[in-house]
Amino acid sequence: MTETIELSIDSKLEFLDMVGSVTKSVLAKMGFDEESAGWIELAVHEAVINAIKHGNKHAPDKQVDVKFDIEQERLVISVRDRGEGFDPSQLPDPLDPNNLLNPSGRGIFYMRTFMDDVEYSPHPEGGSIVSMTKNKQSSD
């Protein structure tokens, strides 16, 4: 059985803390340990920042949807923007020695590190959606 929690926010960074609070509650309900929960919260934070900044380009009338699908053994978090989409394979590798001193470009790398699976796809009604999965077992 899957339980779902969904919230929609305007593209404002001031709402990040609110998404963080909901994320914390979901992770506590599922029984993730404190360290894993901290990293998952960071992954969600980075995904929402990307949606606001790069997807919706800070347009306040464009929404970001965050959906938590809570299953017995895993959590799937989907973040949808209303942007024009992008190809994550085109992003520079933050670990390349030439990129180490770049001030940006680490958000998606952190998401991929802390989650078990991260997938980008276009949303059928526009915008793109990133789905991040965390298995409960992998955090034990």
Add this chain to the structure above:
Amino acid sequence: MAQLNIKERQNGDVTILDLSGKITIGEGSVQLREAVRGLLDSGNKKILLNLGDVSYVDSSGIGELVSSYTTTNNQGGQLKLLNLTKKIQDLLMITKLLTVFETHDNEETAVASYK
């Protein structure tokens, strides 16, 4: 309340910024940038960032640490890190930034390491 609190003090000729709170996108990152630029503008080029009471850092905060480091280097200064929390250490390690920053867990050793 401010996202990030910054207290400035001197230890010998090294300026220490005691940071507490969050270094995240927006206010926290901007406060750190302004504090470091302010020090460089006033000729303080030996900078030690004490991160012991920083509770949360995101990729923007890590980026701001990198920017502060390169800006300081470009002006002939040295910026080092003190008292990394495990979380910050992990974030720096997985992006290979521990190879870039000089880090210390003892203030006196850190201060003595400046040329």
